Structure formats: structure tokens, C-alpha cells
Amino acid sequence: MSRPRPLSGFPEFTPEQRIVEQHVLDRLRETFELHGFASIETRAVEPLDRLAKQGEIDKEVYVVRRLHADERSADELGLHFDLTVPFARYVLENAHALAFPFRRYQIQKVWRGERPQEGRYREFTQADIDIVDTGTLAAHHDVELPLVTLGALERLHVDLGIPPVLMRVNNRRLAQGFYRGLDIDDPAEVLRQVDKIDKIGPDRVVQTLVEQVGLSRAQADACVALAGIASADESFVDAVRALGVRSEELDAGIELLADVVRTAQRYVPGRLVADLKIARGLDYYTGTVYETELVGYEGWGSVSSGGRYESLASDGRTTYPGVGLSIGVTRLLVPLLSRGLIGASRPVPTVVLVAVDSEDARPDSIEVAELLRARGISCEVAPKADKYGKQIRFADRRRIPYVWFPGSGESGEVKDIRTGEQLPADPRRWAPAEEDLRPVVALQP
Amino acid sequence: MSRPRPLSGFPEFTPEQRIVEQHVLDRLRETFELHGFASIETRAVEPLDRLAKQGEIDKEVYVVRRLHADERSADELGLHFDLTVPFARYVLENAHALAFPFRRYQIQKVWRGERPQEGRYREFTQADIDIVDTGTLAAHHDVELPLVTLGALERLHVDLGIPPVLMRVNNRRLAQGFYRGLDIDDPAEVLRQVDKIDKIGPDRVVQTLVEQVGLSRAQADACVALAGIASADESFVDAVRALGVRSEELDAGIELLADVVRTAQRYVPGRLVADLKIARGLDYYTGTVYETELVGYEGWGSVSSGGRYESLASDGRTTYPGVGLSIGVTRLLVPLLSRGLIGASRPVPTVVLVAVDSEDARPDSIEVAELLRARGISCEVAPKADKYGKQIRFADRRRIPYVWFPGSGESGEVKDIRTGEQLPADPRRWAPAEEDLRPVVALQP
Incomplete structure (x- = not known):
């Protein structure tokens, strides 16, 4: 047996690095439990058809089968690529035994067959919290979840020295209500174009909105102006109002987002901003959306993301809306560990x-x-x-x-x-x- | 999405059951760390050729590949079926960065494509401790490991009410030395036959040893008499001596086993016996072997097993001997949980x-x-x-x-x-x- 080489995309830690990871996971768990979230774990595999339903992601799924299984055996399985799909399945499977609204946290590995690169792994650990209810889920949970997540990340900062974070929050209903207030027919298409603002710049977005989506120049300008609004306090409300657009859905979205910002200012000051260009997961989130960067390391991408699903799961009779946030533990830790930025005082527990x-x-x-x-x-x-x-x-x-x-x-x-x-x-x-x-x-x- | 059904062999827990599991895992971790074991985790996958080397077990391996990978891509992977193969690979890969003797614990899921039945799962959690050294590994570690494991299991008994255990220990060298002292040419074959004593009874083992292995009746009787010896104290030594066989290897085996029993009597009284019929893992263990049953639930099989490997790993130049014990957390918990024998005072952390x-x-x-x-x-x-x-x-x-x-x-x-x-x-x-x-x-x- 010659000396084996690491597998690209499957990070493993030295004992000292593992101590750092354990400290992180312990603090996440403690914070989640202080907020009344119950732990669950789901099996690593799901039926392939349940994973493949999720649109484009099927390219990245790892298929699992017994070495000596018959070719094309009926029960094909895949490794889960996130913790949301398995959680939705778990809720449906165990709904009779759960008390709703159900608050759970789940800290597990997930697998994606992506091309490995920094920030992209084939095996990585996520720490998710979700609250799910039957029928409707109260709006205040959209306010609660970032408090829990930012509380957890703040402990990592204060206790372990991990850089502080900034969470950017938006509300899909705010943008959609704004577009509807402008009499735009296809808000989803506008959202898709506005989402490119960081990549191609506001001018080219305006151009596309006019030339390809068929908006007037005034409509396009207003949409891009909306996306330019961001504030760490409720001042974003006045900035939106100043654009002169009115609709009921816009009001609802503004109120929800203002509530998030106001509560965050009180309990996690300086860690959350309303940022009206955040779109995220266009296909499934329906209300509040969150993404989070490490201050000073913004290029590493979002270390905690999530949002509200009007239908996290449904069995045909009952719909289960949910709101969730996921912390990318591996994405947060591997760059810090591999650069030697963080460490433990010894590589063993021994005193x-x-x-x-x-x-x-x-x-x-x-x-x-x-x-x-x-x-x-x-x-x-x-x-x-x-x-x-x-x-x-x-x-x-x-x-x-x-x-x-x-x-x-x-x-x-x-x-x-x-x-x-x-x-x-x-x-x-x-x-x-x-x-x-x-x-x-x-x-x- | 209709109500999904559980996958046979992939147990999942309710939030209340998960609290029981978390309590168990926390106590195992705490005990392991009190004894200076460092945590590691290894990736879920290993190259298939590394898994397939392990003789017959290749039938049970789950193969993993990207959904859209080329047919027969070179880098085929499989899910690990234990924590020993990945640990051996980890030691070789990181030997330059580890301090030997290296003590590690590892608590992770493993996967086997076996036919599911009670006590056999396709996904289950193991908690392993191993000590590995370069060249030679001191014998006292064979004494230390059952103390740690029994200490951990005793905490589960005292703190959580899980039934007490009885660990049965033997030493391969004792049996081999005894056979050699009887001038038997093929000790391995005798061991293989004696291992059937619980299944077919001592008389048929004697018959097979005489008729198929070619032993004299006196030799066969002595071998079966040896296998019948068991004691919770050092009295097994006199019982072996009374059989009148002498060899250096026998003496070494007796001394090692007596040391285990003596130390266990001092620190974990009533939880360990020398049992000279225990064989286990005939192909790879080379010295002390351990297996452990839940008292009152012996039919559930061994909940903690292990032994010494003269060569846990080798890179051609350096050999890494090891001794390890593995606790089958899922095997221990699922029968207790599914029968409702153990539970938590509430299904949420909330006070x-x-x-x-x-x-x-x-x-x-x-x-x-x-x-x-x-x-x-x-x-x-x-x-x-x-x-x-x-x-x-x-x-x-x-x-x-x-x-x-x-x-x-x-x-x-x-x-x-x-x-x-x-x-x-x-x-x-x-x-x-x-x-x-x-x-x-x-x-x-």
C-alpha cells in the first residue's frame, strides 16, 4: 500500500483542525438548542427520483448502488446534495408524529459531484435550521431565523476569532410588488435580469430590460434604482417610497423586511442589512431571502443562505411552508484552516x-x-x-x-x-x- | 409528493429518539477525550480498489459515481463499510504530520449493502477508538482499550439506563501457542473449527478435528477443553496450566490476557471475562480480540468488538501495528428505541x-x-x-x-x-x- 493521495474536493482535517471544527459545531448546536430547535439526522441517501426533481441540480448528484446489484435495479439511490430535500421528505414521512410549527436543526455532510475548486467541495458539512408549519407559517419566523443564525455566527466570532459576518436580506414580495406597481407583466423575468446587476452592471441591466424584456426606460430605471437600495436600518423604506411606486404586495414586503432589520438592529447590531438586489434561488424562495458574507473575505461567497418557501413540502392535501437558513461550515472553515489563519492550542484533548x-x-x-x-x-x-x-x-x-x-x-x-x-x-x-x-x-x- | 415510506436498513430517529442518540454520542466522546483520544473524521468515500481488497466484503460495498460520469470512469469510489480501512489510509496519508503512538476516536456513519434485518443495517453509526504506532505497539495498549470502552459503556448504563455489558476477551497467541505446544501443524485451521463450538457443539468440533484436520483424539480434546475455559478473574491461568501444555507463545498469550483481566477487575469490575473460545475476525486480528454483549440481550449480537492488528497499515517501508475497539452505536440503540425501552423526558431542548x-x-x-x-x-x-x-x-x-x-x-x-x-x-x-x-x-x- 503506497502513500495515498488526497481526493480533490473531499477535504479532511488534521487532528488540530478537527478540534477547530468541533468547537464550531458545538457552538452552533448550543445556539440552535438555546432557541428550541430539535436535532434530527436523515439518512445519507434519497431515492434518485426525489433528488432529480430539483431541476438542474441532477447533474451534480452522486448515484449510489450496491456493487453487485442488478443493472438498472429499481431502487436507485443518490447521496443528498443538501439538507432541505431530505428534511422535506422527513416532514412528510413523520408528519403524524411531529408537533407543528416544527423547529429543527440538522448538521450533516452533503455531497455534490461538482468540479472541485476553492469554495466548492464534493463533500461538505452544512448546519441548517428550518421552521415548518402546516397551511401557513407566521411571518415573525422570517425575523427569528436570522437572529438565531447571526447569534450563532457571532459566537464563532467572539469565542473563536472567526471573522464577523454581514447578512444581506431582501424580500421577494417587495420586488414583485414594486414591479406590479409599475404595471410590469412578467416580474419573474425582471427579477432574473436584475439579479445580474453585480456581474454586468446597472447600465447593461437597464438596456436588457428595455430591449429584451420590453420595459419602458422609466420602468427599467425604477427597477434598477430599487436594486440599488441598501441600508442597515429602516431608512430603506423611505428610499423605496421615494421611487413613488405603490402596491399592496410592495407594502407587505416592505413591512416584513423592516421588521427583520429593526429586530436585528436590536439584537445583532451591525450584522444585517436590507439589500434590495439580493435575489437567490429564484425558483423556490417566495418571500424573505438571506445571504451572508465573511467581512474581509467577501470573495469566498455566501457562508449562510436561505429563505422562505411557501411550499417546502406537500402531500397533495397539506402544504408545509417553511423558512430556513443554512450555514456552510466547510466553506467557512476550509479557507481559514488551509491558510493557517485559525488553530488550536494543542492537537489532542489531553491536559x-x-x-x-x-x-x-x-x-x-x-x-x-x-x-x-x-x-x-x-x-x-x-x-x-x-x-x-x-x-x-x-x-x-x-x-x-x-x-x-x-x-x-x-x-x-x-x-x-x-x-x-x-x-x-x-x-x-x-x-x-x-x-x-x-x-x-x-x-x- | 405522496407520503414517502422509510427505506429498509436506513434507520432514522424521531426528535425524541435523536436526543437519546445525542446523549449517547456525547458521553462516548467525553470518555474518549478524557483518555486523550483525538477526534478525526474521514470522507465517506474511498477508492473502490482500497475497499475491494478486503476479501469477501466487496459484495457489500456501495459504489458511488456522479450521475453523468463517463461509463467506467477511472476514479470509482465506494462508501466506507467500516472506520478501520479509512483510518489506515488516513494514517498512511498523514503519517508525516502525526505523533506516534497516535490515539484517535472516530464517530461516523458507515454503509453496507447487506440484506437488512434486526441488528443489520445499511447505514449505521460506529464509534471507534484505535491506538496505532510505528514498528511495534506496546502490549499495555491491549489492556488500556477495553478500560476506555467499558468505561464509556458503563457511563451509558449509569447515566442513561442502557443495560450493562459483558466484554469477552481472548488472545490469539494463547490459542496458537497452545496448539503449537501440542505439536499441531496448522493452528489456523484448528482455530477455524474451534470457532464453530457455539454453533455445532464441542462433540462435533472434536469429531471434525480428528476426522478432517487429522488431530489425535487427545489433541482434539485438549483444544476443545481450552475453548471451554472462561473466568472473570485470573483463575483461567491455572485452568489452562492444568491442561499440561507448554510453549513460549502460550506463556506470552496467558500473560497478556491475565494483565487485561487483572486491570479490568480493578477498574471495571464485573464487566470483562477471559473467554478462550472467542475467535473473531480470523483473517486480520493477530493478538487480543474483544467482543461485547448487552447483558440480558445477548441475542442482539456484539455491540463492541475489536482486536489487535500487527499491521493495520503499511507503506512498504514502515508498518503500523494497531489495536482498536468499535462500538456499534446503531446496533446498540435501535433495538432499545424501537421497543420503546428508552426515551427522553421531552422531544425538544426547550425549557x-x-x-x-x-x-x-x-x-x-x-x-x-x-x-x-x-x-x-x-x-x-x-x-x-x-x-x-x-x-x-x-x-x-x-x-x-x-x-x-x-x-x-x-x-x-x-x-x-x-x-x-x-x-x-x-x-x-x-x-x-x-x-x-x-x-x-x-x-x-
Whole structure:
């Protein structure tokens, strides 16, 4: 077996990098649970026809079949490419047993057969929250979800040093109501053209709207002006009003978006803006839409996106509307980790290496280790009764902060190998400095 | 989209069942980390040729390919069917960056295309620990691993009410040394026959050893007598000695196994026996072997198995011996969950439902919820400003223990809906009963 090479698009972490990831996932989970979201996991596979329904994405699906299955066996399966399709299926399958509105979070790997490049992976971890109801889903959940997500991302910033984020929010109904107020017949087509504004610039969008979509110059100018509005407070409302367009749907959209901005200003100040050019997922989102960039690393793309679906799932009788936000954990972490921007204080959970005086005395060292573990202190017993200098180097290579030298009976000494300080200690009472108890994750200097 | 049906062999959990699983996984992780094991995760896929090398198992592999890949594309992949093959590959790939002996735990899903039945799944979660070194791996790690695993399983028993376990341990060298001491030429073949003792009984094993393997009746009787020895203490040593066979390898095997039993008696009393008929994984284990049953549910099969590999991996120049134990989390949990033997006190993390007096007053309720969350108390804000009776029923359906009624300013009242007791409370100071802070997992009455 020669040395294997990494598979492009399937990132794997070193133990130290994995500690960073675990810290991130733990904090996401904790935030989601503080907001009453219940965890679910779904199987990795879905029937292929359920995955293939999703328009163009079928190109990227990984098909799964048993090595010795009959050719063209009926039960073809594919790996899920997101957590929304499986969640919709889970809701339908378990609707009788769920209490609605149902709040769930789901942190799992997903797979896409895309061409790998930075920011695009073939296997990656997503952390999704969704709220789904039967019939109708109250509008205030569109306000709630960005608070939860931004709260989670803010903890990553404050606790771990991950860069801060800026979430951009829009409401599909605002744009559609605006277009309808302008007596435009095909709002969806206008939306599609306006979505190109960052790529081709406002002038060419106006040109296309006039020449290809058949808008008047005034209509086209108004549409592009609308897309140019953005604000971190409710001032976007006046800016929209100043364009002089009126419709009921526009009013509804403005009110919803203003509510999001107002609440975010109160609880996650500086982290959310109304940005009226955000379109996202033109085919399925029907109301609020969200996307989120890392401040200073905008080029890495959106690290958290989502929106409202009027019909997340339907069994023909009942429709299940939902609103969801997904954090791209791998997309957030891999660029930071691969550039060495973030790391852990050590690559192991171990706080104390218990030295071994001789192989015959190994049981004494195991005894010390068990006493420390019983008090929540992670230990390893040295693998070999080498000279103490070698055992200290063993700890040092792993950045384990303390080495314990068992004495006779209950006596013993513990050395902080960073300072060299060595003191008598009792494994029933000694505790490390609080900040040494677990590896610390932080931006690297 | 009609109501989908579950896929046989791909178990999924309800939110309540998932809480049980999360409690189990959290405790496994905590125990592994207390013993200094570092977490890694490997990608779900391995090159097919790496998976197919493993003898017969290739029948059960799931092949993965992009939907629109060329027929017979060179880079065929399969889902991993265990965590050992990917770990061996990870060690080879990252050997330059790892410090040996390397201790890792790995908790992930694995996939096998087996015919689904109870105890056999197509997707299931394993929790593995392994210690791997370069060249040689010290024998005391064979003693250490069952302590860690039994410590983890004991926590599941004590904390969550999962039945206790009994681990059966043997050492391949003991049996081989014994056979060699009897001047038997083909110990591997004898081991293969003796392994059938539970299925066909000792008499038929003796018959086969004499008639097919060519042993004398005395040799065959001794082999079967050896397999009949089991003890929870070191008395197995005398029982083996009493059979009158001597060899160096036998002595080495006895000593290793006695060390395991002695240490287990000290730290996990009653949970481990030396059982000299245990064979397991005849093709790859070379020393200590482990298997573990749930006491009272022995028919469910082994919930934790493993052993020592003299060569877990090799790159031609360096050999990496290892010893590992794997806990079958899904195999342990699904029978308990599907029979309703174990459950959680509620299906949501939520401790407090903050009631909403009117939609206009929703910000007051959000404020209370945020104050409680800042102090680690999981909250939801009621989705609708219904009559309070309806909001209480909303909490009751989810077994959320408390409902908060925001008052004017900082006043408010909190009701324990189980007792009906309602008291004034300040969200900056109030705390629930300690046992209500998280869902409690326990055997069901």
C-alpha cells in the first residue's frame, strides 16, 4: 500500500483542525438548542427520483448502488446534495408524529459531484435550521431565523476569532410588488435580469430590460434604482417610497423586511442589512431571502443562505411552508484552516501526561490518571517508561501542558512544561488552570 | 409528493429518539477525550480498489459515481463499510504530520449493502477508538482499550439506563501457542473449527478435528477443553496450566490476557471475562480480540468488538501495528428505541415557552427569551398570540416544563405546567430546577 493521495474536493482535517471544527459545531448546536430547535439526522441517501426533481441540480448528484446489484435495479439511490430535500421528505414521512410549527436543526455532510475548486467541495458539512408549519407559517419566523443564525455566527466570532459576518436580506414580495406597481407583466423575468446587476452592471441591466424584456426606460430605471437600495436600518423604506411606486404586495414586503432589520438592529447590531438586489434561488424562495458574507473575505461567497418557501413540502392535501437558513461550515472553515489563519492550542484533548517510572509501576500511573479523569481532567499515561526527559518531550511534541510524576502512595508532582514549574500535587485535588482544561481555538498570530 | 415510506436498513430517529442518540454520542466522546483520544473524521468515500481488497466484503460495498460520469470512469469510489480501512489510509496519508503512538476516536456513519434485518443495517453509526504506532505497539495498549470502552459503556448504563455489558476477551497467541505446544501443524485451521463450538457443539468440533484436520483424539480434546475455559478473574491461568501444555507463545498469550483481566477487575469490575473460545475476525486480528454483549440481550449480537492488528497499515517501508475497539452505536440503540425501552423526558431542548400576549407585544417576549438564553436556558417564543390556555397546551404537547408570562417592564410570572405552580420571576435571575435544564434520558417505565 503506497502513500495515498488526497481526493480533490473531499477535504479532511488534521487532528488540530478537527478540534477547530468541533468547537464550531458545538457552538452552533448550543445556539440552535438555546432557541428550541430539535436535532434530527436523515439518512445519507434519497431515492434518485426525489433528488432529480430539483431541476438542474441532477447533474451534480452522486448515484449510489450496491456493487453487485442488478443493472438498472429499481431502487436507485443518490447521496443528498443538501439538507432541505431530505428534511422535506422527513416532514412528510413523520408528519403524524411531529408537533407543528416544527423547529429543527440538522448538521450533516452533503455531497455534490461538482468540479472541485476553492469554495466548492464534493463533500461538505452544512448546519441548517428550518421552521415548518402546516397551511401557513407566521411571518415573525422570517425575523427569528436570522437572529438565531447571526447569534450563532457571532459566537464563532467572539469565542473563536472567526471573522464577523454581514447578512444581506431582501424580500421577494417587495420586488414583485414594486414591479406590479409599475404595471410590469412578467416580474419573474425582471427579477432574473436584475439579479445580474453585480456581474454586468446597472447600465447593461437597464438596456436588457428595455430591449429584451420590453420595459419602458422609466420602468427599467425604477427597477434598477430599487436594486440599488441598501441600508442597515429602516431608512430603506423611505428610499423605496421615494421611487413613488405603490402596491399592496410592495407594502407587505416592505413591512416584513423592516421588521427583520429593526429586530436585528436590536439584537445583532451591525450584522444585517436590507439589500434590495439580493435575489437567490429564484425558483423556490417566495418571500424573505438571506445571504451572508465573511467581512474581509467577501470573495469566498455566501457562508449562510436561505429563505422562505411557501411550499417546502406537500402531500397533495397539506402544504408545509417553511423558512430556513443554512450555514456552510466547510466553506467557512476550509479557507481559514488551509491558510493557517485559525488553530488550536494543542492537537489532542489531553491536559496531563502521567509519566511512567518503570513498566512494573505502570499501574500506579494508571491509578493517578483514573483519579484525574474522574474529576474531568483528560489524561494519557506515557506509552513507555523512558527517561523522564524523553517523556516530557513526548508531551511537548503534542503541546500537552502538564506532566505528572507519580510518587509513592498518594504523593506526586506535576510539572507545567511551559514554565518548568514543578510542584507536589494530589490527583484527588489538583486542577489545571481553567484555560488549560480544553484546547483553545483562536486566530493564529 | 405522496407520503414517502422509510427505506429498509436506513434507520432514522424521531426528535425524541435523536436526543437519546445525542446523549449517547456525547458521553462516548467525553470518555474518549478524557483518555486523550483525538477526534478525526474521514470522507465517506474511498477508492473502490482500497475497499475491494478486503476479501469477501466487496459484495457489500456501495459504489458511488456522479450521475453523468463517463461509463467506467477511472476514479470509482465506494462508501466506507467500516472506520478501520479509512483510518489506515488516513494514517498512511498523514503519517508525516502525526505523533506516534497516535490515539484517535472516530464517530461516523458507515454503509453496507447487506440484506437488512434486526441488528443489520445499511447505514449505521460506529464509534471507534484505535491506538496505532510505528514498528511495534506496546502490549499495555491491549489492556488500556477495553478500560476506555467499558468505561464509556458503563457511563451509558449509569447515566442513561442502557443495560450493562459483558466484554469477552481472548488472545490469539494463547490459542496458537497452545496448539503449537501440542505439536499441531496448522493452528489456523484448528482455530477455524474451534470457532464453530457455539454453533455445532464441542462433540462435533472434536469429531471434525480428528476426522478432517487429522488431530489425535487427545489433541482434539485438549483444544476443545481450552475453548471451554472462561473466568472473570485470573483463575483461567491455572485452568489452562492444568491442561499440561507448554510453549513460549502460550506463556506470552496467558500473560497478556491475565494483565487485561487483572486491570479490568480493578477498574471495571464485573464487566470483562477471559473467554478462550472467542475467535473473531480470523483473517486480520493477530493478538487480543474483544467482543461485547448487552447483558440480558445477548441475542442482539456484539455491540463492541475489536482486536489487535500487527499491521493495520503499511507503506512498504514502515508498518503500523494497531489495536482498536468499535462500538456499534446503531446496533446498540435501535433495538432499545424501537421497543420503546428508552426515551427522553421531552422531544425538544426547550425549557421555557415564553408566551405572547398580543402580536404587538411579541418584542417583549423576545426580550425575555434573549435574557434567559444569555444565561443558558433554552427558550422558544410562542408562535401565536393565542389565549394563554392554548399556549400552555402548545408547551404541554412538547413536554416543555415551563411557560413564561411577560409582564410590564421587568416583571413577569413563570408557571411550572406540571404542578400548576405560578410565581413572579425575573428573567435576569430565575433558573429552572437543575434536572429540567436539559432533556433527561432514561429507561422507560
